[in-house]
Structures are given as C-alpha cells and as structure tokens.
Amino acid sequence: xxxxxxxxxxxxxLLEREGELVRVSAEVDPDLEITEITDRVVKAGGPALLFxxxxxxxxxxxxxxxxxxxxxxxxxxxxxxxxxxxxxxxxLELQPPQGLVDKVRSLGKLKSIADSMPKEVSKAxxxxxxxxxxxxxxxxxxxxxxxxxxxxPFITLPAVITKDRETGVRNVGMYRMQKLDRASTFMxxxxxxxxxxxxxxxxxxxIPVAVAxxxxxxxxxxxxxxxxxxxxxxxxxxxxxxxxxxLVKCKTVDLEVPANAEIVLEGWVSSDDVGLEGPFGDHxxxxxxxxxxxxxxxxxxxxRRDAIYPSIVVGxxxxxxxxxxKATERIFLPAIRMSVPEVVDYDLPTTGAFHNCVLVSIRKxxxxxxxxxxxxxxxxxxxSLTKCVVVVDEHVDVHDYDQVFFYACANVDPKRDVVLAEGxxxxxxxxxxxxxxxGKLGIDATAKGPDxxxxxxxAEIEMTPEIRARVDARWAELGLPEHAGSRDVQNGARGGRxxxxxxxxxx
Ligand SMILES: Cc1cc2nc3c(=O)[nH]c(=O)nc-3n(C[C@H](O)[C@H](O)[C@H](O)COP(=O)(O)O)c2cc1C
Ligand SMILES: [Mn+2]
Numbered sequence: 001x002x003x004x005x006x007x008x009x010x011x012x013x014l015l016e017r018e019g020e021l022v023r024v025s026a027e028v029d030p031d032l033e034i035t036e037i038t039d040r041v042v043k044a045g046g047p048a049l050l051f052x053x054x055x056x057x058x059x060x061x062x063x064x065x066x067x068x069x070x071x072x073x074x075x076x077x078x079x080x081x082x083x084x085x086x087x088x089x090x091x092l093e094l095q096p097p098q099g100l101v102d103k104v105r106s107l108g109k110l111k112s113i114a115d116s117m118p119k120e121v122s123k124a125x126x127x128x129x130x131x132x133x134x135x136x137x138x139x140x141x142x143x144x145x146x147x148x149x150x151x152x153p154f155i156t157l158p159a160v161i162t163k164d165r166e167t168g169v170r171n172v173g174m175y176r177m178q179k180l181d182r183a184s185t186f187m188x189x190x191x192x193x194x195x196x197x198x199x200x201x202x203x204x205x206x207i208p209v210a211v212a213x214x215x216x217x218x219x220x221x222x223x224x225x226x227x228x229x230x231x232x233x234x235x236x237x238x239x240x241x242x243x244x245x246x247l248v249k250c251k252t253v254d255l256e257v258p259a260n261a262e263i264v265l266e267g268w269v270s271s272d273d274v275g276l277e278g279p280f281g282d283h284x285x286x287x288x289x290x291x292x293x294x295x296x297x298x299x300x301x302x303x304r305r306d307a308i309y310p311s312i313v314v315g316x317x318x319x320x321x322x323x324x325x326k327a328t329e330r331i332f333l334p335a336i337r338m339s340v341p342e343v344v345d346y347d348l349p350t351t352g353a354f355h356n357c358v359l360v361s362i363r364k365x366x367x368x369x370x371x372x373x374x375x376x377x378x379x380x381x382x383x384s385l386t387k388c389v390v391v392v393d394e395h396v397d398v399h400d401y402d403q404v405f406f407y408a409c410a411n412v413d414p415k416r417d418v419v420l421a422e423g424x425x426x427x428x429x430x431x432x433x434x435x436x437x438x439g440k441l442g443i444d445a446t447a448k449g450p451d452x453x454x455x456x457x458x459a460e461i462e463m464t465p466e467i468r469a470r471v472d473a474r475w476a477e478l479g480l481p482e483h484a485g486s487r488d489v490q491n492g493a494r495g496g497r498x499x500x501x502x503x504x505x506x507x
Contacts (some may be wrong), residue, residue, distance in 0.1 A: 004077045004241045007125070007260035008214045008308055012050065012062065020071055029055045030142040030153065033062065035313050042067045042313075042320050054142030057104040061142040062310040064320055065217060073321040075217035076240060081330040084240065089334035091239075116238035118170075124248035124259030126212070132252065133303040133317075136183045140299070141263070141309045143179055147281025151290075153179045154280060158265075159212040159223035159311045160187065161255055162198040165386055170256070171195055172233035174223040177211070177296060178277050186277040187269050187296045190427045192382065196228045199294065200450045205271035208253035209296055214262025214310050219245055224324050225331070226382040233260070239313055240331075247456075252299040262307040267298040283314035283321055284353050288428045322350045336383075340376045342369065347398040355426045357388045359398040363497070367451040371419055374442035385426045388441045407445040416453055 005011035015021035028051055041049060042064055048071065051061040066072055069081070076084055090109060097103040105382040126328035131137070139330050143153035155177040162171050162333055171194040177185035187209065199207050215223075222237035229352035238244040253266045312320050337343050346360040362373050370391035377389045391396065392407050412418070419442035425432050432438030448454035475485040 001073075001077045001079060002029050003243075004075065004209070004218050005216050006243075007216050008062070008262050010311065011065065011217050012048075012308070014074060015048050015065065015071065017049075019067075020074065021050060021162045022046075023050045023052055025052050027053045027055050030057065030061065030144045031055075032145060032148065034061065034142075034144055034311075035146045035315075035486045038063050039319070040316065043318060051142070056139075057142035057309075059142060059307050059309045060139040062214075062308055063312065065310065066221075066312070066323045067320045069323060069326070075221070076327070077242075081327055084327070085330050085333045087240075088331060089337075092334050092338055112242070113239065113242060116235050117244045118232070118234045118238060118247045118256075120256065121246045121248055121259050122340075124246070125304045126257065126259055126261040126264050127248060127251065127302045127419050128305050129303050129307075131303075132299065136301050138179055138182055138185070138301075139165045142311075143309075144311050144313065147287070147315065149279055149287050150281055151178075151279065155179070155185060155211075155213065155311075156314070157213065157220065157310045159220060159258070159261075160189070160195055160216060161210040161212065161257060162195050162207055163199055163255065164198055164229070165203070165207075167230065167358055169230055170232055170234065171198055171229070172223045174220075176280065177395065178280070180295065183298045184267075185265075185296045185298070188277055188280075188293050192385065192424070192427070195411055199271055200271055201272075202273045207269055208250075208255050209267055209269050210250050210253060211257040211265040211267075211296075212257045212261040212263075213265070214304075214308055215258055216241070218472060219258055219260075220310070221324060221327060224321075225328055228381065250300075251302060261304075263301065263303045265296075265298050266300040266302070267293045267296050269296050273297070281315055283317070283319065283430055284428050284430065285316040286430055288430070313344065317350045317353060325350070325354050327350050336380065339380065340373060342373065345398050347389060347404075349401065352388075354384070355385045355387065355429070357390070358383065358386045359392065359401075359404050361388045361394050361396050361398045362446070363394045364446050370444035370446045371442065374419055374444075375421075378421065378440060385424055386440070387425060387429070388443070390443045390445055393446045404445070408443055411441060411445045411447060413454070417448070418442065419444070425478065 005014050025066055034051060045068055048065045049063050073079060078084055086155045094106060094109060097106040113398045137283050143155055145153045159172050160175050173193055173195045175187060175189045175195060177187060179185050203414045218241045220238040222233040225233060227233055227236060234245045246259040248259040249256055250266045258263050271294060273295045274292050275295055276290045278290040279287040282288045342362045344361040344363060346358055349357055358377055360373060373391050377383050377386055390404060390408055392404055396407055397403050421440040423440055425436055425438050427436045447457050449457055
C-alpha cells in the first residue's frame with residue numbers, strides 16, 4: 001500500500017490512477033443538481049467526482065472522495081480499516097519493555113508519536129493568494145445548496161480550527177457553515193462539541209477561527225474524529241499519516257492552519273453575534289430545524305492557485321459520510337477497549353445514523369455484565385449520545401445484523417433484559433420530547449442463567465466440527481451450487497455487506 005497522499009491534489013492524482021475518479025466537464029449547478037447526481041453515484045458505490053465547471057463558480061468541486069471502503073483504505077494507505085485500529089492499539093497498550101529488543105521496539109513506537117506532532121513552516125501553498133477586505137468573496141466557490149428546504153448554500157467539508165484559551169490546545173472540528181453573504185457564514189458547532197466549548201470559555205466571548213478546506217484525506221478525516229478535548233486532532237492525523245501535519249501562521253488571526261490546504265478562511269466568532277441557522281437536510285435523513293448559532297465573520301481568504309473546493313452531501317443513509325463514520329468506528333475500538341476491556345467488537349449501523357444505535361459484543365463473566373457495558377457506552381465520549389445499545393455475546397458477529405437481530409429476539413425477555421434510562425441525546429435528533437435530552441434503551445441479548453433470574457439456558461444448535469470438515473471436503477462431489485457450501489451460511493444468517501467486505505480480525 002502506498003503511503004497516504006500529501007495533499008488534496010496528490011490524493012486526486014492517486015484516485016485517478018486507481019480508476020476511482022471521474023471528471024465531469026459539463027456545467028452543473030451547485031444548487032441541488034450536484035446533490036442529485038452525487039447521491040445516485042454514492043448509493044451505487046460509484047467513483048469520486050471532480051466537477052470541473054460548477055455553474056457560477058471560479059473553482060472545481062470534488063465530491064465522493066470518501067464514498068467507499070476501498071477509497072477510505074486508499075486514503076489511509078491500509079488494506080483494511082482494522083489495520084488502523086491495530087496501529088493505535090500498539091501505542092495505547094504500550095507496556096514497560098522487558099528485554100533489549102523490546103526496548104528498541106518501544107522506542108520506535110514512542111518516536112512515531114513524537115514525530116506526529118504538527119510542525120510549523122514559514123511558507124505555504126495555502127497562502128499563494130491572499131484576499132482581504134472587499135476582495136473576500138465566498139461567491140467564487142461552488143458552495144452547494146444540498147437539499148430543497150435548505151435556505152442557502154452550506155460549506156460541508158471544513159476543518160474548523162480554534163484554540164482553548166487556557167490550555168492552548170488546538171481543536172479541529174468538522175462543522176457545517178451556512179453561507180450568509182460574501183464574507184460571512186454561520187458556525188454550526190453543536191452543544192457537545194469542542195469548538196463551541198472554546199467559544200464558551202473565551203473571557204470576552206470572542207475567538208479567532210480559521211477554516212481549512214481541501215486537505216489531504218487523513219487530515220480532513222481527523223476533523224470529524226470525536227477525540228477527547230485535550231487530544232489534538234492534528235497530532236492524530238500526523239500519527240495516522242506517518243508524517244507530521246505542517247502548519248503555517250494565518251495572515252489576519254493568531255492561529256495556524258495546515259499548509260497544504262487548498263483554501264483557508266480566517267475570521268472571528270462572537271457569542272453575541274448570532275442568528276437563525278438552518279433548516280438543513282442532515283445525516284439524520286430529516287431537516288434539522290432552524291436554530292440559533294453564532295456567525296463567522298471572515299477577515300481573509302487565502303488559497304492555492306487554481307484552488308479545488310471539496311464538498312460532501314449528507315442525507316438519508318447511506319451517504320458519503322458513512323465511511324468517515326466507519327473509519328471512526330474502527331479507529332476508536334482500541335480506545336474503547338482501554339476503558340471497557342470486555343468489549344470484543346462494536347458496530348454503529350449506518351442506517352442508525354451512527355448515534356441512534358450501537359451493537360456491542362462482550363466477553364461476559366458475571367451477572368449484570370451486559371447492563372454494565374450499556375452504562376459504560378452511555379458514559380464514553382460522544383457514544384454517550386447513543387439512544388439504543390444492544391449487547392451480545394462474544395461469538396456473535398456484530399457486523400452481521402441478521403445475527404444480532406436473531407439474538408436480540410431469541411435471547412430476550414423484555415421485562416428482565418431491557419433497560420430504560422435517560423441521558424443526553426444528539427442535538428440533531430428530532431424524536432425526543434426535549435432537545436438533546438431523553439430516553440435510552442438497552443437490550444441485553446446475551447445468554448443468561450439462573451444468577452440473572454433466567455431458567456437453565458438451553459444449548460444452541462451447532463454441527464460438530466468433524467461433520468463440517470467432512471462436508472467441506474465432499475462438497476464438490478455432491479454437485480450442489482458452490483456458494484451454498486460456504487460456512488458463512490450459519491444460524492440462518494446470510495452475512496452482511498460489511499462483514500463480507502471488512503473481514504474482521506478478532507482478538
Ligand atoms: C460531513 C460531516 C458534517 C458534520 N457536521 C457537523 C456540524 O454541522 N456540527 C457539529 O457539531 N458536528 C458536525 N459533524 C460531527 C463533528 O465533526 C464531530 O462530532 C467531531 O468530533 C467534532 O469535533 P470536536 O470533537 O473537536 O468538537 C459533522 C461530521 C461530518 C462527517
Ligand atoms: Mn476535538
């Protein structure tokens with residue numbers, strides 16, 4: 001596998017070499033039309049699209065760069081997304097070294113962390129062109145109006161950079177930005193997000209903000225990663241890329257931005273400069289209603305010559321953001337295991353819009369263990385917003401939704417095994433009675449015994465390994481269809497798309 005792309009252009013070239021990109025030279029309208037074209041291509045598992053002539057704009061638009069597992073793996077330079085988890089697990093589980101060989105190996109790992117810290121450079125491609133004052137003009141970019149009830153165009157793939165006044169820790173978050181006019185947008189950082197916390201903590205209620213648009217795919221991904229507030233996204237991006245993110249000082253605000261960005265917006269956000277943002281056709285599959293958010297006043301636009309503007313459309317799943325979320329699911333598994341080591345694996349179904357449902361398999365050891373894990377999930381980072389947690393035993397493949405459904409039905413006495421709780425919910429969820437707060441459902445679909453109030457648990461039906469091996473060996477001779485002989489056909493489960501494609505490793 002090649003190492004990850006160094007910038008967006010390098011990434012586009014890689015996609016093109018791999019047959020993963022189609023250039024569209026016909027003029028298309030960023031107002032709704034690009035959404036309709038892209039949504040069809042995304043849902044068909046099609047290629048990234050480079051719209052070379054978006055109507056009314058001076059820059060081309062890249063979309064669907066993340067839309068398949070293969071492209072996501074190309075982005076990270078891995079064969080499987082699980083390889084990323086293994087890389088992180090090595091660091092997280094670093095033990096005191098035993099012998100000399102062990103010591104040398106640990107030093108190598110520590111060095112790779114040290115080398116991951118962002119580095120400052122003095123000259124950057126993202127500042128080849130600098131526009132200030134009246135020259136600041138968002139109209140030059142093909143900003144998409146994504147869905148019919150959206151009131152305006154939205155910048156959908158930004159990396160929004162702020163700093164914690166107290167600790168100096170830099171935050172990078174992906175928060176959509178509704179265009180207000182040539183030189184201002186809204187800043188949609190939600191209740192539970194770090195960018196918003198940085199504004200809340202500013203003594204004078206005003207902070208500088210820089211927005212990097214058009215990054216290499218790993219750095220762009222890192223803006224969407226739900227890291228603890230004190231962990232820098234750019235350090236993680238550097239670690240995942242295997243080379244430090246290079247930063248350059250902004251021209252009009254006291255912040256640094258990735259030097260390789262195509263476009264940078266610099267400016268200010270104040271807590272008393274707000275307005276009604278939205279509605280917006282969101283990843284929930286519904287329009288999130290208009291709500292008050294702060295306004296971002298742009299003091300400068302800096303960019304590369306011939307800057308390329310990247311975008312993404314969220315909507316009814318599956319959409320392009322599916323694979324950004326799947327990368328997060330895989331990358332965070334070792335971190336979850338640090339706090340909840342009994343977790344074997346977990347899955348956030350795309351159709352559950354990620355925060356609606358978590359399926360988790362555990363090594364169950366004591367009465368109430370599944371219920372303990374539900375509460376752990378409801379206490380972990382942004383997983384705390386999860387509405388429904390289904391817990392299954394370690395032998396169940398959580399990526400095979402038919403299997404999970406089988407156990408969630410077969411192993412459950414709703415009176416005994418269902419937990420109803422309350423807690424914080426996603427701000428965008430339209431269903432709860434109150435916004436951002438409401439009910440939670442836990443389903444214990446593990447096997448239970450008398451120590452949990454069940455009767456003696458029956459044995460599950462399984463064929464012996466000897467007979468299985470014999471039939472495997474004889475399949476060809478039987479003259480039956482080849483695919484029916486696959487071991488995947490067990491428990492009545494057909495095996496989900498994800499299971500087939502991701503080929504998990506278990507520990
Ligand atoms: C395409 C896309 C769009 C997103 N839009 C928003 C948004 O508008 N507001 C928001 O708060 N989070 C949004 N998110 C989720 C955040 O990027 C994510 O929660 C991230 O962890 C935020 O960074 P933070 O943890 O540093 O706050 C979006 C994620 C993706 C992939
Ligand atoms: Mn953060």
